Amino acid sequence: YFSRGIATKISHVTTPIFYPNAKPHLGHLYSSLLCDVQHRWQLAKGNQSLFTTGTDEHGIKIQTASQKAGFSDPREFVNTLYPEFIKLNKNCDIEFTRFIRTTDQDHIENVKVLWKTCWDNGYIYKGEHKGWYSISDETFYPESKVIKDPNNPGKYINTETNNEVVHQSESNYFFKLSAFRERLIDYIEKHPQYIYPKSKKDQILNELKSSTGMQDLSISRPVSRLEWGIEVPNDPDQKIYVWFDALCNYMSSLGNIESIRNNIPVTSQHNLGGVNNVELKEPLELWKNTTHVIGKDIIKFHTIYWPSFLMAASLPINKQVIVHSHWLCNGVKMSKSLGNVLDPIQMVEYYGADSLRWFLLENSQLEEDGDFQEDKLFMIRDMFVSKWGNLINRCCGTKFNIKRAVDEFSSKADVESSILQLFEDEQDMKIQIENIFKNLKELPNLMDEKINKFEFAQLLRNIWSILSDANTLMQDAKPWTREGIKQDAIIFTCTETSRILSILCAPLIPRLSISFLNRIDVPKECQTYKYIKLGSDTKYGSKSNDKGREVPITKLQKRDT
Numbered sequence: 336y337f338s339r340g341i342a343t344k345i346s347h348v349t350t351p352i353f354y355p356n357a358k359p360h361l362g363h364l365y366s367s368l369l370c371d372v373q374h375r376w377q378l379a380k381g382n383q384s385l386f387t388t389g390t391d392e393h394g395i396k397i398q399t400a401s402q403k404a405g406f407s408d409p410r411e412f413v414n415t416l417y418p419e420f421i422k423l424n425k426n427c428d429i430e431f432t433r434f435i436r437t438t439d440q441d442h443i444e445n446v447k448v449l450w451k452t453c454w455d456n457g458y459i460y461k462g463e464h465k466g467w468y469s470i471s472d473e474t475f476y477p478e479s480k481v482i483k484d485p486n487n488p489g490k491y492i493n494t495e496t497n498n499e500v501v502h503q504s505e506s507n508y509f510f511k512l513s514a515f516r517e518r519l520i521d522y523i524e525k526h527p528q529y530i531y532p533k534s535k536k537d538q539i540l541n542e543l544k545s546s547t548g549m550q551d552l553s554i555s556r557p558v559s560r561l562e563w564g565i566e567v568p569n570d571p572d573q574k575i576y577v578w579f580d581a582l583c584n585y586m587s588s589l590g591n592i593e594s595i596r597n598n599i600p601v602t603s604q605h606n607l608g609g610v611n612n613v614e615l616k617e618p619l620e621l622w623k624n625t626t627h628v629i630g631k632d633i634i635k636f637h638t639i640y641w642p643s644f645l646m647a648a649s650l651p652i653n654k655q656v657i658v659h660s661h662w663l664c665n666g667v668k669m670s671k672s673l674g675n676v677l678d679p680i681q682m683v684e685y686y687g688a689d690s691l692r693w694f695l696l697e698n699s700q701l702e703e704d705g706d707f708q709e710d711k712l713f714m715i716r717d718m719f720v721s722k723w724g725n726l727i728n729r730c731c732g733t734k735f736n737i738k739r740a741v742d743e744f745s746s747k748a749d750v751e752s753s754i755l756q757l758f759e760d761e762q763d764m765k766i767q768i769e770n771i772f773k774n775l776k777e778l779p780n781l782m783d784e785k786i787n788k789f790e791f792a793q794l795l796r797n798i799w800s801i802l803s804d805a806n807t808l809m810q811d812a813k814p815w816t817r818e819g820i821k822q823d824a825i826i827f828t829c830t831e832t833s834r835i836l837s838i839l840c841a842p843l844i845p846r847l848s849i850s851f852l853n854r855i856d857v858p859k860e861c862q863t864y865k866y867i868k869l870g871s872d873t874k875y876g877s878k879s880n881d882k883g884r885e886v887p888i889t890k891l892q893k894r895d896t
């Protein structure tokens with residue numbers, strides 16, 4: 336694939352790497368799902384795509400969680416939790432090509448190289464760090480963001496997260512973040528698509544412009560406070576700050592930094608189409624076509640720190656950062672203390688991966704928080720059964736003959752007009768069929784545009800509407816009261832709608848789409864993007880109308896909660 340140098344588009348999409356300090360939640364799944372759909376869509380179109388996800392395993396947060404859980408070695412602690420993230424991906428059909436752990440040796444080497452390069456270029460220095468530090472946020476806060484804790488006399492909190500802060504002084508290495516303010520502003524202005532959506536780009540630009548100077552960033556911790564981290568090169572008393580380590584994963588997942596910089600082919604630990612360790616012929620091109628999908632909580636790290644680290648190491652900046660909003664649960668922020676953190680694995684076990692995937696895509700927008708409601712999730716399954724499954728089942732009735740209809744129409748030079756002219760005397764039918772064909776024809780471009788912008792809600796409503804139109808046609812045209820070619824034309828229109836939508840929706844609902852296609856006997860080799868044109872598959876439907884075939888999807892009872 337990658338080593339053959341075929342001239343198709345190449346891209347790489349990444350999720351944040353998640354903290355394995357607890358089991359994964361719905362928010363983690365959402366970031367992964369957005370990437371998965373993008374990745375599958377690129378592959379479906381014949382492009383080359385890599386998809387990285389993983390776990391962020393070092394740092395004080397993990398060290399503390401590990402201690403709390405009674406582990407003496409954080410490595411053992413993360414070893415018990417990272418498989419949960421792999422399990423979530425597997426159960427939800429998230430098809431990453433590499434799962435990176437920041438404890439992977441190739442990544443550790445890369446972090447050290449990144450550090451040394453920034454050091455050699457004069458962007459790291461040693462200094463004294465005094466300030467207000469939040470242990471839970473792992474961040475220092477400026478004086479202006481610290482207030483007395485109204486609920487705990489003698490304690491202080493920061494105004495960003497309301498978490499406790501303590502005054503600390505220690506020896507640290509600093510990154511000269513202040514040197515990058517102008518360059519960042521210039522870069523973001525010249526690359527308006529770098530931070531997407533636009534509101535987030537504006538937010539970061541305003542932040543950069545309004546700050547009179549960015550403070551340098553402390554990027555190490557003394558071993559006395561942080562044992563569980565990567566050692567600072569040439570200083571065994573200090574460990575590298577977790578974000579400097581974590582952000583570097585995006586490069587590590589492609590290969591070693593020097594190969595990427597010099598665009599030298601690398602063997603990369605991705606699994607693509609069953610092949611392990613793909614050779615990336617032009618790793619720099621992939622890097623330049625890398626999109627990070629992140630939640631709004633970590634925008635500063637990805638659009639201020641990360642590009643600054645890259646510039647400091649004379650490395651190019653990746654293509655884009657897509658920022659999504661958060662999921663609430665029945666209107667309330669999910670939190671452990673409220674006990675409303677949703678376990679996506681449990682949801683999938685009950686409703687199936689496709690329903691959950693569709694629900695998350697249909698009910699979210701990048702710029703607005705989504706609200707998880709189990710009732711709505713339940714309804715999706717119902718819609719699949721009543722709109723999509725039912726349409727197929729009706730076409731598969733023993734009164735009809737899909738194979739005969741396919742033979743009749745798919746061989747025609749102009750499939751669309753050969754069907755429409757049959758209904759010259761039934762204008763109402765003609766208009767309905769014409770409308771379905773028009774929407775099917777426009778859908779691939781619309782999907783491409785929307786998937787590239789990670790905008791799903793409206794797109795998914797459009798897909799429902801095409802299915803509704805096909806169901807209405809079935810209802811109004813009553814093919815069971817007709818004979819011969821007109822009956823075949825109605826059945827063909829409905830099976831084509833279902834077939835084309837199933838292929839196009841495979842990146843969204845991979846399992847269901849295959850089961851729909853199998854129900855109408857679409858041969859495996861025709862279940863691909865090459866066959867999305869009306870009448871392009873001449874072979875399906877062979878046994879679809881046989882008696883006693885099973886239905887592709889069945890109704891569920893509502894979950895007992």
Ligand code: ME8
Nearest residue numbers: 351352353354362363366391581582629630661662
């Ligand atoms: O921040 N709704 O890891 P993390 C939607 N390790 N998405 C949500 C969400 C919610 N309610 N809550 C979290 C970290 N997310 C770092 C990242 S990257 C170099 C290091 C998603 O386990 C969202 O993408 O806290 C958010 O950015 C990510 O999970 C945070 O996961």
